[in-house]
Amino acid sequence: MKRALLALMLLTAPALAVQPDEMLKDPALEARARAISAELRCVVCQNQSIDDSDAPLARDLRIVVREQLTLGKSDQDTMAYIVQRYGNFVLLKPPVEPATWALWAGPFLVLGGGGLALLGWSRRRKPADVAPLTAAEAAELDRLG
C-alpha cells in the first residue's frame, strides 16, 4: 500500500497553466510558444511568466503568442508584438539598452571597484621594512644556533 502510494506520488507532475485547448497541434510550434511564454511576464501577477500564470489575461496572451506563431511570425516578432503593447516591462530578461546599462554593468562595476579597493588595502598593509640585526643580536643568534 505504501509502495503504491509512493509510486503514485512519483507519477504526479506539476500542474500546467497552459490548458490543453490552447495548445497548438504542431509540437515544434508549441515548443516555441512555450519558450516565448516563459520569457514574458504576466502583467497581472507580476513575478510569474505567462506560461506559469493562471490569470485570464495570461491565458489571452498565451493565445496571442500562438496566433502570431501560427501566422508564421518569428520568435523575435512575436515578442515584439507583445512588447509593443505592454512595453519592455513584460520581458522577464530586460534588454540591453541605454536605460538599462546601469542595471547590466552595475554588478561588474561593484565587483571591479571592490577588487581595486581590496588591492589597494592589501598593498598598504605590507609590513614595514625590518631593520637589520645589530651585531649583538647576530652574536646571540650564532650562540643559539
Added chain:
Amino acid sequence: MNRILFLLPVGAFIALVAFFAIGLTKDPKVLPSQLIDRPLPQFALPGIADQPGGGPGFASAAFTGEPRLLNIFASWCAACPQEHPVLTRISGEGFPVYGIAWKDKPQDSRDWIARFGNPYRQIAADETGRTAIDLGVTGVPETFIVDKRGRVRFKQIGPISPEVWEKTIRPLMQQLRAEA
C-alpha cells in the same frame, strides 16, 4: 583617511535604504502606457445590446474631432462601482465618456448599467479581450484620454477619483479642447 574609509559602508547603507524607500512608494501595478502620444489602436467593436435599439458599438475611427475619455470597465470589476459616480459627474460636466466592457457578457454589462446608470455616450463590448490587449490594458478600470486627432495623451490606471479628475484629467481635457 581611515575615518573616511570607516564612513564608506555607512554611507553606502544609507544610500541603499534611500533607494529602497523610494522604490517602496512606487506602485508596481502601474505600468507606463506604450500608447502615449501614439494613435489609438484600430478596433471596431459591437454594442452590448443584442437586440435592435439597444445602441451600437463604436470603432477607433470615431475618436476624432473632440477629446474623449475611453473607459474600460466590466460588470465583474470590484473598483468600477466606486469610479461610477465620478464618470457620471464627468459626463454631466459635458465631457464625452465612451465605455468598453472588457471580457464581459453583454447581458451582464446591460444589467450593470441598468443597476448603476449609464454615464457613457456609447458602450462597446470586447468579449474576447483582444482590443484590450491592443490597448495594453492590464486590469479594470482603466481610462484613456484621446485627443482631437485620435492620439492617446494620458492613461489612468485604476479608478478615477474625484481628486484625479479635478487636478489632472479635467485640466488636461480643457487643454486638449483648446488645442488646434
